[in-house]
Amino acid sequence: MNRVCEVLGIEKPIIQGPMAWISTAPLVAAASIAGGLGVLGVAFAPEPFIREQVAATKELTDKPFGMNVDMYVGDLEMTTRIIKDLRPPVIYADTYINLCEKKDLAMKYFKNWHDLGCKVVVKASTVADAITAEEAGADAIMLKGWEGGGHVSYEATTVLVPQAADAVSVPVIASGGIADGRGAAAAIALGAEGVEMGTIFMAATDAPVHPNVKQAVLDCGDMDTVITGMCTGEPCRQIKNKLSDELLKIEAENVRAVSGPKVQEISMSSLRKAMAEGDMENGAVMAGQIAALITEQKTVAEIIDGVIAEAKEVLAKISGFEF
Structure with a gap:
């Protein structure tokens, strides 16, 4: 059996990435x-x-699901109280970089969550993490x-996954730059046992997000995303618009000590402006580079089943490839 499925109690090794407001x-x-x-993308909520x-999700399904928890920002004690009361099956520990410097924090809370009967999936950005x-x-x-949308780091999925697969014994899941079966097959070839996708689910018919956001993803070209916020230490990839132009201008014209606070101030509530209000100029649509491959709306089930079916076809073809 696929180890990701076995560990998480799911049928298909596809993880829907947590995205705020979506x-x-x-x-x-x-x-x-x-x-x-x-x-659930509720880390900052x-x-x-x-x-x-969490309660609403349990009402809708008895299948395993996760909730993301930020390991650096927020009240982990508060989050653990919620976990104790509601017992979501999986905790998705969201990290950016340098988890290796906070090992004691991770050990404490991973144990607490395991003791409450939860599985723990960690998002890492470096091999050390x-x-x-x-x-x-x-x-x-x-x-x-760094191909993925939202918070990114400094290495490509194709670089991170094989190194991590060599370095750890637990199942590795690839994330960033995956939106079809070809990407999933590539991830498997690199050593992953499952994949996470986010951007493609933004355009799903089931996604409770403003229609303008879905259309922005469908219209996105291969050079239409940009990384902003390098000066804050928490860079994000988003679709180019008036907001991203303003943020990049601030970063280019100011030293980091000045640009960081300005970028954070302007970015405040930008996700809500896009996702809830449909403001495509002043809101942040945190889509990944793979958005250019997303050309039609599908249901979540069609997305998941389509990716798996195509991955199987691709892997079958690869097995007959001649060098």
Whole structure:
């Protein structure tokens, strides 16, 4: 049996990435019902909203699902209280970089969550962080390359995944730059046992997001995303627009000490402006480079089943490739 499926109790090794303002109960339940793992994007949300979303997801499905927890920002004690009360099956530990410097924190909370009966999946951005995650007790590790949307690091998925697969013994999941069966097959060839996708689910018919966002993803070309926020230490990939132009201008014209606070101030609530209000100029649509391959809306189930079917076809063809 596929180890990702075995560890997480799911049927198909596809994880729906957590995205703020998008990965709420309807999308998450749809992904889990389709056989993958839906993940709530609630890491920065207030406690009542997190509780509401976990409860709502349980109402919609009895399949395993996850909720993301930020390992650097927020009240981990508060989050653990919610986990204790509501017992989401999987905790998705969202990290950016340098988890290796916070090993004690990871060991403490991973143990707490395991003791509450939860599985722990860790998103890592470096090989060192992947090793730390395994040492702290992670059940599976997500390696996200800089091709992905939202928070990114500095290495490509194709570089991170094989290194991590060689360095850890727990299942590795590839993330960043995957939106079809070809990407999934490539990830498997690199050593991954499952894949995470985010951007493609933004355009899903099931996604509870403003229609303007879905259209922006469908219209996105191969050079239409940009990374902003390098000066903050938390760079993000998003679709180019008025907001991204303004952020990049600030970064180019100011030293980091000045540009960082300015970028953070202007970025505040930019996700809500796009995802909830449909403002495509002043809001942030955090799509990955793979958006250019997304040309039509499909249901979550069609996305998951289509990726798996195509991956099987690609892998079958590869087995007959001659050098």
